[in-house]
Amino acid sequence: MTKPIYSYLQAELEKRFKVLKLWEAQDGSRFLEDHNQIIRAVVSDGGTGLSPELMAALPKLEIVSSFSVGMDKIDLGKCKEKGIRVSNTPDVLTDDVADLAIGLTLAVLRKLPASDRYVRSGMWKKALYCEMLLYFQFSGKSVGIVGLGRIGQAIATRAEGFGCKISYHSRTPKPESSNYTYYPSVVDLAAHSDILVVACALTNETRHIINREVIDALGPRGVLVNIARGATVDEPELVSALVEGRLGGAGLDVFENEPNVPEQLIELDEKVVLAPHAGSGTEETRKGMADLVVGNLVAHFEGKELLTPVV
Amino acid sequence: MYSYLEQELQSRFNLFKLWQQPPSKIPEFLKSNQRTIKAVVSNARVGADAQLIDSLPNLEIVASFSVGFDKIDLKRCEEKGIRVTNTPDVLTDDVADLGIALILAVLRKICPCDGFVRSGKWKDGDFGIVTFPCFLLQFSSKPVGIVGLGRIGSAIAKRAQAFGCSISYHSRTQKPLKHYKYYDNIVDLAKNCSILVVACSLTDETRHIVNREVIDALGPRGILINVGRGAHVDEPELVSALLEGRLAGAGLDVYEDEPEVPDPLLRLDNVLLLPHVGSDTVETCNSMADLVLANLEAHFNSRPLPTPVI
Numbered sequence: 001m002t003k004p005i006y007s008y009l010q011a012e013l014e015k016r017f018k019v020l021k022l023w024e025a026q027d028g029s030r031f032l033e034d035h036n037q038i039i040r041a042v043v044s045d046g047g048t049g050l051s052p053e054l055m056a057a058l059p060k061l062e063i064v065s066s067f068s069v070g071m072d073k074i075d076l077g078k079c080k081e082k083g084i085r086v087s088n089t090p091d092v093l094t095d096d097v098a099d100l101a102i103g104l105t106l107a108v109l110r111k112l113p114a115s116d117r118y119v120r121s122g123m124w125k126k127a128l129y130c131e132m133l134l135y136f137q138f139s140g141k142s143v144g145i146v147g148l149g150r151i152g153q154a155i156a157t158r159a160e161g162f163g164c165k166i167s168y169h170s171r172t173p174k175p176e177s178s179n180y181t182y183y184p185s186v187v188d189l190a191a192h193s194d195i196l197v198v199a200c201a202l203t204n205e206t207r208h209i210i211n212r213e214v215i216d217a218l219g220p221r222g223v224l225v226n227i228a229r230g231a232t233v234d235e236p237e238l239v240s241a242l243v244e245g246r247l248g249g250a251g252l253d254v255f256e257n258e259p260n261v262p263e264q265l266i267e268l269d270e271k272v273v274l275a276p277h278a279g280s281g282t283e284e285t286r287k288g289m290a291d292l293v294v295g296n297l298v299a300h301f302e303g304k305e306l307l308t309p310v311v
Numbered sequence: 312m313y314s315y316l317e318q319e320l321q322s323r324f325n326l327f328k329l330w331q332q333p334p335s336k337i338p339e340f341l342k343s344n345q346r347t348i349k350a351v352v353s354n355a356r357v358g359a360d361a362q363l364i365d366s367l368p369n370l371e372i373v374a375s376f377s378v379g380f381d382k383i384d385l386k387r388c389e390e391k392g393i394r395v396t397n398t399p400d401v402l403t404d405d406v407a408d409l410g411i412a413l414i415l416a417v418l419r420k421i422c423p424c425d426g427f428v429r430s431g432k433w434k435d436g437d438f439g440i441v442t443f444p445c446f447l448l449q450f451s452s453k454p455v456g457i458v459g460l461g462r463i464g465s466a467i468a469k470r471a472q473a474f475g476c477s478i479s480y481h482s483r484t485q486k487p488l489k490h491y492k493y494y495d496n497i498v499d500l501a502k503n504c505s506i507l508v509v510a511c512s513l514t515d516e517t518r519h520i521v522n523r524e525v526i527d528a529l530g531p532r533g534i535l536i537n538v539g540r541g542a543h544v545d546e547p548e549l550v551s552a553l554l555e556g557r558l559a560g561a562g563l564d565v566y567e568d569e570p571e572v573p574d575p576l577l578r579l580d581n582v583l584l585l586p587h588v589g590s591d592t593v594e595t596c597n598s599m600a601d602l603v604l605a606n607l608e609a610h611f612n613s614r615p616l617p618t619p620v621i
Contacts, residue, residue: 095449095451095452095474095475096449096451098451099415099419099449099451099474100415100419102411102415103412103415103416103419103421103450104421106408106409106411106412106415106416107412107415107416107421107422107425109592110408110409110412110588110592112412112416112421112583113421113422113425115585115586115588116422116583116584118586119570119572119584119586120577124570124572124586125570125571128356128570134593135588135591135592135593136592136593136594137404137405137408137592137594137595138408139404139407139408140404157473158473158474159473160473161469161470161471161472161473162404162408162411162470162473163404258433259428259433259434260434261428261433266428266429269425269429273421273425274424274425274428274429275421275424275425275428276424276427276428276433278419278424278447281419281447282418282419282447282448282449283447283448283449284448285449
């Protein structure tokens with residue numbers, strides 16, 4: 001294991017395998033050297049993945065089982081070359097991530113943290129009617145989704161329950177989603193959306209797909225929600241847009257350099273809602289993800305088909 | 312008062328601003344203006360009680376900037392032939408949205424997470440994922456129980472269904488057109504759901520409808536959401552259940568004695584406390600204001616009222 005991920009996961013792994021904890025080693029490279037003949041599998045998460053150095057240090061590596069759906073920190077091409085299997089945890093976390101996308105959207109539009117603080121601080125007793133906090137409606141608004149994969153589709157389904165109009169951008173249009181409007185350009189999608197949700201995988205093409213042009217198209221009443229990867233958004237541009245009022249608000253679960261968050265975002269505590277990459281962080285889902293990680297490893301070592309292979 | 316409404320009232324009528332009077336001066340103020348006051352514009356919190364109504368002999372209409380009229384003495388108004396109007400429908404979506412927002416925010420601890428990041432603690436470690444049992448709970452597919460399946464309750468049901476939730480409800484009578492599971496008593500409803508949402512109107516029958524028995528039936532993994540009226544819930548029982556861990560969490564937009572909120576709640580991170588903002592979006596406040604104005608204009612032009620209560 002590259003890092004402590006989840007106690008239930010670790011316990012389940014320890015029941016079945018010899019688990020070597022990389023983070024406990026005083027000297028990581030030495031530790032790997034000492035054990036590189038016996039390490040056949042790596043368990044990691046979305047944020048850490050499998051670094052090139054780690055891959056190079058483990059000649060007997062057969063499989064990487066990732067506690068995530070995101071694969072941006074694993075060189076899949078290299079793994080394929082070397083015959084290393086890779087598995088992730090799709091589907092089990094789709095609902096939770098989609099729930100958080102809607103949760104963040106509502107939290108931004110209805111200023112939940114600021115309103116909760118208004119009550120807890122005693123301000124409500126002093127001023128019954130707070131016109132300083134402007135709340136905006138969610139129902140019926142236009143929601144634009146960048147990436148209509150499992151998670152994007154789940155977000156669309158939920159937003160439809162609120163009477164929202166759905167449009168999307170992806171590499172290619174999805175014929176099965178013909179009731180949603182497709183925009184080949186993200187800028188056009190943003191221009192036609194009140195709320196823009198980033199739900200795509202991080203690839204070379206989607207790095208900084210949300211740039212200044214897109215943010216300006218979304219506009220001063222627009223809200224950006226990111227539950228994908230921090231790097232899909234040009235973070236300095238996002239920050240300056242929020243500070244200057246060129247963007248109405250943002251709900252962010254991911255950042256370019258987690259767990260570091262730009263100081264100006266910390267200061268904007270009414271129009272911005274922040275979460276610590278908790279998209280899949282419910283008890284139910286974490287357990288489901290852990291079971292998949294373990295299940296994939298067990299399948300591999302029993303010579304069976306992987307449950308959720310990527311490579 | 313909502314500034315847009317205040318401005319419009321001021322430009323169309325002679326507006327007396329009671330909230331600007333110190334409480335002790337109110338009777339005097341009303342007495343000196345009682346001949347000319349023909350309408351009262353009120354809201355959910357203040358209403359119009361018998362005392363106010365009696366002190367305005369020429370009162371013809373009470374137009375409330377709310378859908379709830381539990382604080383208006385309807386009986387007295389009816390006796391005196393005073394019309395009463397409210398603002399139904401325009402706020403249904405917003406209140407339903409807030410119901411779902413409260414559910415998501417409580418289960419996923421959205422506000423504590425936001426605070427966690429802002430405090431810098433994220434740099435020290437994961438939000439409870441590693442250090443203690445992760446107590447963030449899933450919303451999707453959970454059974455949702457709704458108390459009161461009126462406009463707002465139905466709108467909440469529709470939204471929750473989009474998250475794959477199964478819907479059950481309790482109300483005075485079963486609604487044949489709604490294909491959700493009906494429970495003729497609220498304790499059974501609470502036993503069979505993880506999320507209990509109060510969305511009924513406040514009447515004598517529904518006062519404290521959520522009591523200790525209901526809360527215990529909802530249980531230590533259940534959460535209570537209230538977008539109805541504070542008086543629907545036995546507040547001291549709710550507080551003790553939360554403190555003792557007999558209830559997992561609560562999302563509240565209303566309280567028994569607003570703006571007073573029980574002190575112990577202010578220190579809990581498994582509750583979300585909002586200052587009665589269910590319908591407070593810019594869009595809806597404008598629509599509600601327009602409806603108040605439309606009711607007043609209709610009355611004074613002897614036209615049928617758009618949204619009369621009586």
